[in-house]
Amino acid sequence: MKHYYQLIFMGAIEHSWLPQIKDKFFEKIDELGNDRAFFKIIERNDFKEYTDANPAFCIYMGQRTDTSFLDEDIVNKLVKDATLLLPLIDEDLSQFNQLVPEVIQKYNGLSLLGLPKDLAIEKIVSNALEAFNLLKTKRRAFVSYKRSDSSGVAIQLYEYLEQHNFDVFLDTHSIRKSESFQDELLQRMIDSDVVVLLSTENYLESEWTQKELSEANLASIGLVQIVWPEYTVIQGAQLSEVFKLEASDFINHDFRNVNAKLNEDSLLKIVQFTEALRARTLASRQDKLISTFMHYAEKSKVTATLSSHKFIELEKDGEKSVVVPAIGMPKALNCEESQTLVKSIYAEDLDKIYILYDEIHIRDIWVRHLNWLNKHLPVKTKEIGKVSEWLAV
Template sequence: MSIYEIGFLGGDLPDERERLQLTLSEMVADYSLDIGTDVIIRSAEDLEERDRHAAFAAVYFGHPDKPDIDVTKTVILDSVPIIPTLGRDESFSAVIPDFLQVFNGLQRRDDDPDMRHLASAVLECLGLLRRQRQVFVSYRRNESRAAAVQLHDLLSSRGYDVFLDTHDIRPGDPFQDVLWHRLCDSDVVVMLDTPTYFESKWTKQEIGRARAKEIHVLRVVWPDHRPSRFTDLAETIYLDPHELEGVDGPIIEKTANDIVTAVEKLRSRSIASRYMSITGKLRAEVLKIDGVVEGVGAHRAVAIKLEDGQRVWAYPIVGVPTALTLNDVAERARDAQQRGTPVLIYDHIGIREAWAAHLKWLDDNISSVRAMKVSQAGWDLAAWES
């Protein structure tokens, strides 16, 4: 089963498709992923066969004949990202269909023969190039401490930023505030489901709040333990007695590696579904004020047309925004030559009050990009001025 899927649509020449595929193959190898197994590339002919649970993005190669119109329209109706691209000497309006011209276009350059810029945009749409890959380990110290520390170290060695309460809260920090903040910034929660896991109010709250934030959970169930129905919908790995070297771990090497692989698969679905969720909430807010969401383009930029005709480019982000996130949005909007001020859209629930104050200060003092809570998007956009 694939983890990620990419559609190649339009009039791409065989050498263009091959160069982009080779570059994508090189870049996903950094995550120990392979084109053809973990990452499937589809054309218009087999796009209907795509796995709708996998993170998906599409590239539309501009061509004067403007092929694949119908299948491209279905991609837009599914609210998934699509990136129109064209050659250096081509005219955007001449080779890109009218209904795609609202999206960020990417013009290929002579100094980028491997199309690395386009490949990066695709991987950002899939969620692979988020600056950090965040995992939260939820466990009871008296039952699974050794396994928790083991998974923290193993995931860290594979390029993840892993939160473990005994390792990642500095002395003097407000413990619970930091914990919830880090939970909100996580892509996946690894739950070590031991016999008394739900007897602790803290672990119970961790899973409840992860579900409230739509963060996917990987449940690792201890041997001879009957898990709670509260997490029946979570992805689950059941441990046999021989897979634990001690009562609280560590877990044998092969199974620990299987858990890391499962985290990567679940992470892609988690990010994709959370992007879809925040985009759906934004769409609902826009509809309240008689605006229209015209579609999703490169870098997951959402094209919004307000009731008075103004166009706003919104960039939904998963997790906790930072100054770097604001800078990324400003750069992407500038590269796309968008008019007006781009908007970073985020879910503020669970973010520390000190961090929220920091974001407000940034928003008040940086004019090149705005930050907007998705729950207040309709309110703020109703008073939007270019």
Template sequence: MSLYELAVLGDATDVQRSQLATTVQEMVTDFGLRIDVDVVVHDGGSIGGRDRHAAFAAVYFGGDPNKDLAAVDELIQTSAPIIPTIARGAEFSSQIPSQLYFANGLRRTDDPKMTALAAALLECVGLLRRQRRAFISYRRIESRNAAMQLHDLLTSRGFDVFLDTHDVRPGESFQDVLWHRLCDSDVLVMLDTPTYFESKWTRHEIGRARAKEIHVLRIIWPDHTPSRLTDMAETIYLDRADLSGADGPIVEATSERIVLAVERLRSRSIASRYMSITGRLRADVDRIGAAVAAIGSHRAIAIKLLDDRQVWAYPIVGIPTAELLNDVADKARRADQRETPILIYDHVGISEAWVTHLKWLDDNIKSVRAVKASEIGWALAAWES
């Protein structure tokens, strides 16, 4: 039985369907999922047989707005998410059915692999979190203009981007905010200039990003020989022609390529961190004599305790919020999970004030429990709902 189901509707060409399916397959493989087994992709003809228990999302390709209307109406009636999408320069109102005017659309830019569209689908079914966060690590004396440009460009594409000159409010502890925001980032964009490693702050940023298993996109300045310390990072080399000035900005075509690289790397980074937390969870479950009983949608894991009770754990990437706790409680209620669900998170690097806030939430909200990944075995061994 599939855990996730997607649908490609509307006026998509065979090439577009194939490319989107290929990109989705690459992304879900990072989570250890199999296409056509764990993840099923429907078209207008097969969507009527979809599994209503699986997490679901659809995309509607603009063009002829009269295609697959019966499927669109049925999905709207069941409140299933549908992403309308049109090509660059196309007109939304002439290519998308009027029933979908309420939904925010996605305009496809120079993205031949449709990475942004695939990511949006996986956000809708809960494989990728909806919060899109990036962290720019750079030296002001060498790459300030490029950093500000990428901050604005990524922000325009829906990312919450941390840049030191923009995102620390007066009176706040600079380092506390910096490490807190780093821990909640999906990708670190490293502007690798000649003196990058001469600053202890940038050295600490890259080191702690790697310690948290946050993937790094390394942008290497022209004529600069990068440190071997970051050889495992995804890399884009700049030529002199890619920069309008010594410290940027970066020319449009190259900056667009960087944004697409961040989009794809984000999926890998989230998958890697998720798999790391679930690996620790499985090891602790085995250690206390419990067992993983099943895998559910929304990345849920069923755990059978020694007294035969079954609890559901939801490992998450990033920093827990009240909104996220509510989302887990809602998913557990919809799935009729009778024991209190558990949100599992990595607490390392989270600010002390936020840890105190999470403890208050855990003491006062009884519909879901938040447990540190490092303490999950300890908590499950004496679990009380």
């Protein structure tokens, strides 16, 4: 399989809790309706299989050593790759720096001392699921299609992806009558993790579908091209992977009918293919946002540390803040969720909480809305294009 999620275990990997952490993780994966084949467990002996092109989350079990820290070279590489990492220790947090490599000593680690095992394992696994963005509200797909060509399959995919815990956008099902159709459609695309494009004979004859393709390219959103039999791949889709259909994928081999339907096996393969591409492109978009911020912070000599929760811990002008990178457009609900989540993780008070987003592909009307929210909510948003100026002040 080309794309997958990587759950990495380093440090004292013989710790008695690790098998139960793995079991609980895959139990949750099953509950979410994800295929276990999309997940690879990596430890030091098979670290050669690790790739920075796929989403990764590392659990590091700290341990006292006489000389150097366990797997220190690997940890240094993971930090350099902006891989999310959760340090665990079996002692009091006052001993943290004596148990983990220097490069992660500023990370927000977790002490297992005194914690009920079930509660601790649940917390660790939830951390990994958050890092992979596998919770339903964060797994967004957009179906782009030509109504007169493929309405039957579009509705099928909408229903099937929903069953597999995607939050799916389909124009006929997802826009309220009172909404501005064009504005809402394009904004929902920008908010999506992946676009499922039904490549049929007349797809590019529609102004709407051309616009959707263009916007997806500009925003670097991954495209799954589902190509009908006898038709060719649409050129010009940048982050695109192709899933070719055969007549046998359709019920009664009928693929020319607007109401044609795919068989069950083909639907499942498309869902798996969609999840695989989502894994790669979402990681790429997140890494770009985080690495750009970290570059600006280093240039401005501001202390910034990437935590295991995918937050950036920031120390600036004597204030301690947390920056939460967001893919797509932040909304009031994101602000509330971020504040609740951040405060549940950090015991000490924080001076500020920010949500970081890429404003380039977000429509002006929504940017104005975010500016209005900044005046009324304690959590503030920051545009990545203005971070350099903000940190330099």
